[in-house]
Amino acid sequence: MPYRLKIESLAKKDIKSLELTVQKRIVKKLKFFLEKPDPLMYAKKLVDSSGGDYRWRISNYRLIFDLKDYEILLLRVQHRKDVYKK
Numbered sequence: 259m260p261y262r263l264k265i266e267s268l269a270k271k272d273i274k275s276l277e278l279t280v281q282k283r284i285v286k287k288l289k290f291f292l293e294k295p296d297p298l299m300y301a302k303k304l305v306d307s308s309g310g311d312y313r314w315r316i317s318n319y320r321l322i323f324d325l326k327d328y329e330i331l332l333l334r335v336q337h338r339k340d341v342y343k344k
Contacts, residue, residue, distance in 0.1 A: 261292055265332045269321075272335040280319065284335065287316045298325070309334065309342075 265273075273281055291297040291314060301312040301323075310322035310333045320341040322334040334341060 259328050261297055262329045263288065263292055263332060264329055266334075269332045269335050276319075276335070280317070284316055284319065284321070287314070288321075292330075297330070306342075313341075 273284065276284070291300055294300070298312065301314050304311060304313055304322075311324050313323070314321040315338075318338050319335060320338055321332060322336075322341065324331045324333060
């Protein structure tokens with residue numbers, strides 16, 4: 259069963275605030291992840307799951323997401339220096 263991606267409003271806002279070249283890179287890599295049979299093999303499980311359960315690394319940006327059944331819920335897209343701050 260293919261995975262579906264749902265993007266939260268905060269993640270949409272994060273993406274829109276980035277430069278166009280970074281936006282394109284993120285979209286391209288997201289498509290790559292979702293085309294794979296198991297996109298979690300590219301993800302890392304987070305120790306502190308208060309902000310999300312998993313993350314993908316795309317260049318200097320981190321995509322924080324949760325997984326429920328076959329739905330990936332993208333929560334945040336932020337630079338690596340800011341993403342883990344409370």
